[in-house]
Amino acid sequence: MTAPVIVWFRQDLRLSDNPALIAANKTGRPILPLYILDDINSGEWKMGSASRWWLHESLKSLNASLKGNLCFGKGNPLDIINALLKQTGAQDVFWNRCYEPWRIARDSAIKKSLKTSGIEAQSFNGSVLFEPQITLKSDFTPYRVFTPYYKNACLQNAPEPRHPQAAPQGLNLFHYEIQTLDQLELMPKLSWHKTMQTTWTPGEEGAQEHLAKFLDTGLKNYKDGRNYPAKNNVSRLSPHLHFGEISPHQAWYGAQQAMIANNCESDGAHFMSELGWREFSNNLLYHTPSITRENLQSKFDAFEWQDNPEALKAWQTGQTGYPIIDAGMRELWHTGYMHNRVRMIVGSFLVKNLLLHWHHGEDWFWDTLLDADLANNSTSWQWIAGCGADAAPYFRIFNPVTQGQKFDPNGDYVRKYVPEIAALPDKYLHSPWEAKDDLLAKSNITLGKDYPLPIVDLKSSRERALQAFAKIKAAQ
DNA sequence: CCTGGAGTTGTCCTA
DNA sequence: TTAGGACAACTCCAG
Numbered sequence: 001m002t003a004p005v006i007v008w009f010r011q012d013l014r015l016s017d018n019p020a021l022i023a024a025n026k027t028g029r030p031i032l033p034l035y036i037l038d039d040i041n042s043g044e045w046k047m048g049s050a051s052r053w054w055l056h057e058s059l060k061s062l063n064a065s066l067k068g069n070l071c072f073g074k075g076n077p078l079d080i081i082n083a084l085l086k087q088t089g090a091q092d093v094f095w096n097r098c099y100e101p102w103r104i105a106r107d108s109a110i111k112k113s114l115k116t117s118g119i120e121a122q123s124f125n126g127s128v129l130f131e132p133q134i135t136l137k138s139d140f141t142p143y144r145v146f147t148p149y150y151k152n153a154c155l156q157n158a159p160e161p162r163h164p165q166a167a168p169q170g171l172n173l174f175h176y177e178i179q180t181l182d183q184l185e186l187m188p189k190l191s192w193h194k195t196m197q198t199t200w201t202p203g204e205e206g207a208q209e210h211l212a213k214f215l216d217t218g219l220k221n222y223k224d225g226r227n228y229p230a231k232n233n234v235s236r237l238s239p240h241l242h243f244g245e246i247s248p249h250q251a252w253y254g255a256q257q258a259m260i261a262n263n264c265e266s267d268g269a270h271f272m273s274e275l276g277w278r279e280f281s282n283n284l285l286y287h288t289p290s291i292t293r294e295n296l297q298s299k300f301d302a303f304e305w306q307d308n309p310e311a312l313k314a315w316q317t318g319q320t321g322y323p324i325i326d327a328g329m330r331e332l333w334h335t336g337y338m339h340n341r342v343r344m345i346v347g348s349f350l351v352k353n354l355l356l357h358w359h360h361g362e363d364w365f366w367d368t369l370l371d372a373d374l375a376n377n378s379t380s381w382q383w384i385a386g387c388g389a390d391a392a393p394y395f396r397i398f399n400p401v402t403q404g405q406k407f408d409p410n411g412d413y414v415r416k417y418v419p420e421i422a423a424l425p426d427k428y429l430h431s432p433w434e435a436k437d438d439l440l441a442k443s444n445i446t447l448g449k450d451y452p453l454p455i456v457d458l459k460s461s462r463e464r465a466l467q468a469f470a471k472i473k474a475a476q
Numbered sequence: 477c478c479t480g481g482a483g484t485t486g487t488c489c490t491a
Numbered sequence: 492t493t494a495g496g497a498c499a500a501c502t503c504c505a506g
Contacts, residue, residue, distance in 0.1 A: 137504075
């Protein structure tokens with residue numbers, strides 16, 4: 001029997017546009033597809049609960065596409081791969097590169113170890129449009145600002161991203177079993193994932209259909225509509241992209257085609273720039289691995305964060321008394337997702353109005369988001385906290401009432417996730433405490449009982465934040 | 477090395 | 492009701 005080539009799937013759970021799989025197929029030898037759940041090397045960035053549910057579903061789908069031949073392992077990848085090599089006689093391992101610090105460290109150690117035993121490990125770029133190790137400024141230092149990064153390193157002077165490749169036909173698959181999918185124990189013990197089940201379709205097929213639908217119906221008016229959480233103008237591709245059920249190349253070129261076909265070039269260009277943000281985050285994390293925990297701007301080390309477990313709990317559970325915040329946090333809890341505009345509003349509220357450390361937000365999102373992604377999560381929390389890669393004027397403090405009125409003017413979003421105040425007229429929906437007593441009575445709402453009173457005052461907490469920011473400016 | 481322009485996403489006050 | 496300016500200064504980046 002011909003020895004197989006091992007294709008180690010990681011964050012590339014798809015058959016189409018998968019460089020490692022395509023290269024392995026070209027060897028003409030049978031392919032042993034492998035997935036390993038690695039909770040050993042991930043350290044403090046062990047995958048969160050919501051992500052695990054998604055991963056379970058995604059692996060189920062990939063296994064089906066591979067006709068039940070996906071080999072599941074759990075543990076230390078090097079041990080598992082070594083055992084597989086021994087038992088199957090395989091001489092090659094192919095994979096697509098990942099860019100988180102702990103994965104880079106792990107993978108280079110594996111590559112080195114395999115090499116000393118005469119095994120060829122080949123890695124490819126499956127997951128990014130522009131690889132971080134080659135994306136530097138002309139002085140060979142990494143970019144710190146998005147706009148020049150995107151303009152120079154993505155749009156100009158950059159190698160054109162590969163055009164998406166079709167899935168290889170007639171794969172010759174090698175069957176070898178270590179464990180079953182269920183033995184990875186990815187599914188949550190409690191059944192809080194029911195809403196997720198009805199909201200999402202993890203897996204390559206679901207991802208491709210999702211992209212096609214977005215390009216068809218959501219791309220037009222994307223630039224403006226993406227700000228409104230009740231509209232269908234955001235792509236919601238993030239979990240699919242994170243797990244690699246779709247490649248950014250497929251989204252990039254798909255958008256390019258669709259914007260021409262639908263005559264909406266500026267919308268298309270804007271969507272592509274959002275993919276650019278994903279690249280930028282990856283780039284930042286690659287060159288500055290400390291961003292996962294340390295302030296990119298070190299003057300923030302002196303910032304006086306508050307300690308307030310009750311406020312944190314209220315934020316996490318969507319009980320702050322600010323409807324747009326509570327709607328967002330409940331959307332997150334129930335669906336594993338939150339609209340981008342609302343992520344900024346709840347982030348600003350946590351960090352600026354409550355003065356709680358951005359690590360709290362980072363940790364909570366890490367556990368509850370289906371699209372939890374180390375690069376995006378760290379970069380975005382630093383951005384909203386003002387300590388990250390941005391000019392970030394310290395006075396940019398979102399007002400949850402103003403933002404709600406502006407971006408959820410008809411209250412569709414708030415009423416969906418905060419039904420207890422749905423009867424309020426639009427005028428008071430984003431500020432229920434301003435409603436007159438008889439109106440509250442008529443709407444069957446007792447504030448403090450059916451729905452909380454605001455846990456902080458906006459005006460004074462804003463002032464407090466401005467003072468805290470002024471302090472680190474002076475301290476510097 | 478120096479220089480000048482620019483930096484995802486806001487709010488509030490005033491006229 | 493609406494539009495414009497203030498809110499600071501600093502760092503990044505390209506030429």
